[in-house]
Amino acid sequence: MIKGIKIDSCGRCQHYHNENDIAALQCGQCLQYYACYKCHDQLCDHTFVAMKTHKTKPIMCGQCKNCLTYSQYQQYQCPYCQANFNSRCGLHKNIYFNFEC
Ligand SMILES: [Zn+2]
Numbered sequence: 001m002i003k004g005i006k007i008d009s010c011g012r013c014q015h016y017h018n019e020n021d022i023a024a025l026q027c028g029q030c031l032q033y034y035a036c037y038k039c040h041d042q043l044c045d046h047t048f049v050a051m052k053t054h055k056t057k058p059i060m061c062g063q064c065k066n067c068l069t070y071s072q073y074q075q076y077q078c079p080y081c082q083a084n085f086n087s088r089c090g091l092h093k094n095i096y097f098n099f100e101c
């Protein structure tokens with residue numbers, strides 16, 4: 001289940017709604033999948049906590065709803081349904097992912 005503001009069936013939200021903006025991100029504190037960190041911060045009582053990338057599946061494909069590891073996500077294409085992800089999301093990776101472990 002993907003949370004967010006005005007999200008459609010593929011997880012696009014009010015903030016990011018291009019054709020390939022369909023990856024949802026998991027918050028390291030509440031462990032819910034959100035369409036983007038802005039949706040999270042508006043709906044939650046805490047700011048988005050970057051998710052560890054080691055042995056986790058911090059991304060959910062908005063099209064097929066399968067959860068992906070960070071390395072799967074790095075291909076910018078879903079290995080299950082072949083949907084393409086927006087590679088510009090890489091600009092926000094320090095918000096979404098914690099690489100320290
Ligand atoms: Zn949270």
Ligand SMILES: [Zn+2]
Binds near residue numbers: 014016035036038040
């Ligand atoms: Zn959003």
Ligand SMILES: [Zn+2]
Binds near residue numbers: 080081082
């Ligand atoms: Zn998929």
